[in-house]
Amino acid sequence: MPAVHIQSHVYLIGAGPGDPDLLTVKALRLIETADVVVYDRLVSQPILNLVSPGAELIDVGKAPDHHPFPQPNINSLLVSLSHRFSKIVRLKGGDPYVFGRGSEEAEVLRDAGVAYTVVPGITSAQGIASTTGVPLTHRGLATGVRLVTGHCRAGHDLDLDWDGLADPDTTLVVYMGRGHAAEIARRLISGGLSADMPVMLVVDGTRPSEERHFTTLAGLGATAATIDKRRPTLMVIGRVVELADELAIPLEAELGRVGHG
Incomplete structure (x- = not known):
């Protein structure tokens, strides 16, 4: 050396x-x-x-x-x-x-x-869990979490263990998957996940421009298609998204914290 x-x-x-x-x-x-x-x-x-x-x-x-x-x-x-x-x-x-x-x-x-x-830094999945209030694990809803990338090289298929990822007891977080959202939804449904499984897409997570979009696996492709591809987007797929109504932090309150006042 x-x-x-x-x-x-x-x-x-x-x-x-x-x-x-x-x-x-x-x-x-x-x-x-x-x-x-x-x-x-x-x-x-x-x-x-x-x-x-x-x-x-x-x-x-x-x-x-x-x-x-x-x-x-x-x-x-x-x-x-x-x-x-x-x-x-x-x-x-x-x-x-x-x-x-x-x-x-x-x-x-x-x-x-x-x-x-x-x-080390706080990865996006942890960041958006804190700002949205939606946990990555929760007793009775998700016993674990998996982080995967939805990005692949040009000319290559998304090479993931779709049957293993289609686990209703695990939260699935997909990085860089906006452009393949429809395929991701199709593969997960084929693997056994319900088409009604809740999905949250977070755009510009933890930033003043943060947006939250809620849908299901069935509607994931259409929802993702409305998001500007230049903006970083994270997908959270799983039953923990059901907690958004009771635990999600309003954007106005979150953006008023230290550093954004």
Whole structure:
């Protein structure tokens, strides 16, 4: 293994789902003192505003069907920056190790001999559970939760264990699935889930622009089609969504909390 770059360090940081109040203390300290910040599209502007004015900001964000900065280029960039800067922050939405490709970047840094640290963040599923008030598990409704991605490479099918995912006693959270919502619903119904299973779609979760859409598996495709594909959307499928009427926090009250007043 090549010698470690003693004078440089890359921090793979989870920025959470968007609300700056949900950053960890460690993440905030590193963001405020970074020499350079390499950030994804899902990192919110209020979080980017915390970066020191003297730091360099590099946007490597990918949008649906638009990847101007491919992952191999990001990997190479991080290694290159380690030769120029002491403290490099790689800022990702949510948690870097939950559908964030952070482990791929860690492998590249390790192989290049670049020192790195992973700083966890609140993943979107946890974030929207707190702002909507809809729990991911609940006695009598859901004994577990599964997180899956609804995104697949161009020309590939969604390769998931549909029969295993069609479990009425488990909450299913789907990341990046808006574009395949109709197929996801069809596969889950074919696997045995009721077409009447409740679904909540949360757009821009934990942000001032947050929206909540309620439907069923039968109506999932049509509901998802009304959402702008550029806006991050999370699907929560399961009986816990039934609790929305009694536990959901009104958007007006939630957005009045610390940091948004």
